[in-house]
Amino acid sequence: MRARKTKIIATVGPASLGNNVLKTIIREGADIIRFNSAYGTKRQYKALTDEIKKENKRRKNKVLLLFDLKPGKWEIFEGMVIPDIVAVSFVETASQAIKTRKMFSEGTMIISKIECKKGVKSFDKILDASDGIMVGRGDLGESVSLEMLPCIQKMLTRKTIENGKFLVIATEMLLSMVKSPTPTRAEVSDVGNAVFDGASAVMLSEETAIGKYPIEAVRVMRSVVESSESCSFIGGENK
Template identity: 35%
Template sequence: MTDHMRRTKIIATVGPASNDAKTLKQLINEGVDVFRFNLSHSTHAQHKKTLAAIRKVSKELNTDVGILFDLAGQKLRIGNMKKPVEIKRGQEITLTKNKVMGTGSRISVNHNYLIKELSKGDKILIDEGRIELKIKRKTPAELICTVKQGGVLSSNKGINVTAPLSLKPLTKKDREDIKFAIENKVDWLALSFVRHKSDISDLKAFIKRNKAHFAVMAKIEKKEAVSNIDEIIEASDGIMIARGDLGVEMPVEDVPLIQKTIIEKCMQKGKAVVTATQMLESMINNRRPTRAEVNDIANAIFDQSDAVMLSAETAAGKYPVAAVKTMAKVAGKTESAIDYAWMLRDKEAWVSADITDAISFASCELVRDLGAALLVTSTQSGATAARVAAYRPPAPILAATPDKRVMNRLKLIFGVVPYLINPSKNINDMLAKAKQAAKQSSLVRKNDKIVITAGALVNVVGTTNLIKVETID
């Protein structure tokens, strides 16, 4: 058996604090598996420069990392203010669809939907919930509100509402960003402010019309998304639990339970799940994390997230490398306390009548029962590797694939070590390639047992139907 390998993946957001070659190299060496680009910020030119730097550094290090583009979506915001101004509980303030320079009594909003669809009595939250307003009355152009919780208003602060809106998440900017993503062959696209499965369907349809393919991740940060979570998981390739906005839209005490529920639902469906937002927030300015943050990461690992994500910590923080190092150490230590073999028994009820699913679970059971050092999947689309990973087997998963894009997408999946191979000629050639890949991966030693799962019809998507046990010679 090999020494413990960290299986929970780390996603790091790139930005001014981390987009130079030296820092990128350090981040990869400390354990970054996927780099996230927040398309709410910066320009295509800067993103292209950073992407080129990542790929150059990866080549120098003889490794690969996944690339996730996070689309900006329909973010509700107030407009520009003349200057920051304090508003106090009990005072009246007007939100208008007209473009005005904001004051303490009148501010503009960036979407007419707010004025059109909200009603008397609805709650409006500004600046991550720090300021709370309640609608007192409305006109066709304005919402007249009472301040329920005061604070300092400044330009372009975000708005959250608990009432449902018909706002579509895919914007004109998002469409331009998707075309940019196609040109640059990224691996994952994350859609912000998803409410319904149709939001994901619309995105996938747009991608298809542009003759491209991405793994699509739905960001869960709206109250409606939590209500529609089953259909959204079904429509998506992965889920990101974006706890920042979610903790504003929902009662904050509900978020930990929502996190646990979504992670389990994603595992049951074989979909990737990322726990994100404020995981090491204090490390933006401090070299050491708080004890609560360390516990938050550990909790996400105990919940069995595929990946944990850093945002401002690596994009704009003072200690991006230290943040990744901390996350990797906490993840590795926490995993060492988890008995994945024992937990596999609880997942037997998840197995469906689908052949690939049944084979995937059976291969995990064989790994457990034989004490195998490695589970090898030969995969065309990455689906089998993701399905196997969903059961969290007690050994690493080597995903041998002839498709480099699939290989990079799998960098985000729990426990998966993607490995690029040449296309197989027949089943015997495929099995030989799988065993050879295991030997070359440094994940096994002589006399270790490995479990291989694949399809008898080689190079055909969706045909997984066999398991073979081999001993490394």
């Protein structure tokens, strides 16, 4: 089987603690582990970071670490390892990405999260100042009219890919799996369409952070991504 191109981001939280859940999530296909201050404490994240380090020692392909920075909650990550990726929440201007870049080492990827109208309006400049873009459809869907969300997502997707930047499609991709061991058909189609559009990564949030079925969610995500990438009818095979 050929290597999967679309990365899977799994957010860790209470559901990922203990019983080797994090280790299993990684082995089931999570390429990037996301820390979100909403789902844990500094002590918990330190323990999870140590576990990721141990897992990386036995892996050929390193699991990357993503810190999700929210205004006023950055201190939770102070003193921890330098992340591979930093996602900046509610980016409205390019200056936010530029300021964040100065805080981290040169090798850290800076991803701007587009979650509000101002971010959409200033998108071209934000894109230029960033290494990648995360389409945060949850908060963005509250900032713009719902019927416009698909159009905006496609526009952000196209511009990001055309500029050769890293693209993450996020929020509610397999949300029903917070409580159910299987996703809805609409969710499966959502993941597949993100792959067909050329997303660099698809993200799990509540599903793996606080859901009842974190391992199953990663397993389903990997299966749908692999199937979509091999779908020659759409052109996924040439992605």
